[in-house]
Amino acid sequence: DGGITQSPKYLFRKEGQNVTLSCEQNLNHDAMYWYRQDPGQGLRLIYYSQIVNDFQKGDIAEGYSVSREKKESFPLTVTSAQKNPTAFYLCASSVLRTGGEWNEQFFGPGTRLTVL
Amino acid sequence: SQQGEEDPQALSIQEGENATMNCSYKTSINNLQWYRQNSGRGLVHLILIRSNEREKHSGRLRVTLDTSKKSSSLLITASRAADTASYFCATERGNKLVFGAGTILRVKS
DSSP, X not given: OOOEEEEOSEEEEOTTOOEEEEEEEOSOOSEEEEEEEOTTOOEEEEEEEXXXXXXXXXXXXXXXXXXXXXXXXXXXXXXXXXXOXXXXXXXXXXXXXXXXXXXXXXXXXXXXXXXX | OOSEEEEOSEEEEETTSOXXXXXXXXXXXXXXXXXXXXXXXXXXXXXXXETTOSEEEETTEEEEEETTTTEEEEEEOSOOGGGOEEEEEEEEETTEEEEOOOEEEEEEO
């Protein structure tokens, strides 16, 4: 059963804590992405990775960190430096761009993070 | 600012009616994609239309692209209650895929 999974579904964080959101895919995709979604808004790109051991900042990378040690996994850490982390976090994967064209992205079910 | 922007922001229709959503973008693109998001879930890819295509169909979905006006429309025919969701267009901006704020569609049964 191919797909992309995220865990946990709900996560609660106290102020000053770091938390890590998990994202795993078995689609053999090279590219993986993390997005943040706030109520009534579109998705904003946090980080993306096109190959193992390499990743790039998106539009709102401050206060977040990622790693890409395995092709299948792209965990996101929300650090205490992120001032307003309460949001819905979505992970996605895709094959690499071909001929300059962006391909379909496959999304996980999301993690809802709430700061207490 | 967003590369793609959908309108209307929200749309409420009766089951069986057609729903049309529009997306405008600012810079030239290779393709434009439409996604659906059910409440509290991840996005699901619906359809991709390339810049050299004017219209594409998938089941009850019809997407058009007008590159001269930098706009696209998504038509859902014979809507069902299960079509209730948010719909997003996604376009390229530099080396990123950028999503609009979405149209919230409510289909009343």
